[in-house]
Amino acid sequence: MQYFVVMIDYGRRGREAIVDPEITRREVVSRIASGEYKSISFIHEIADRSVEDVTEEILAEAALPELMPEIAASGAELQAACFDHAHDLRKHQTV
Template identity: 75%
Template sequence: MQYFVVMIDYGRRGREAVVDPEVTRREVVSRVTSGEYKNISFIHEIVDACVEDVTAEILKEAALPEPAPGAAELQANHFDHLRDLRKHESV
């Protein structure tokens, strides 16, 4: 049995795993290209008992830029920095 798990990150609203055994690799690529799947955390291909991370391959097939590693961490650091600046402002 083969299927794909697409993890979508909604930020503060949480995450959603889309798992449908009927969806093929071609369909996953099509959904990424069309924009149906956005803010993808990862895409795993599960074949029998083996799991493989195919995020980069699928994004390359869909001709989308690969997310920069740590992009979410950079944004969190930016917000932390702004919060620290507000804490140390003179009133």
């Protein structure tokens, strides 16, 4: 058995998990693209006895990058930010 869990966040009003074993991946993508599903917290695919987070994949398929969750900065970006910060501190030091 395979099905999808779509968690929608309504803010102060709470969350709603939409679970329907009859909805296919294609239908989930279609509902996101049409705007029926908004403010998605996550999408999990349940297959047999395993759970997989497929949020990014499905949102990419729906071609709605503005709904994709924030992706953490890579190590290189963090290191560059630290170098920039150190450079700014040195630049503003009194001589």
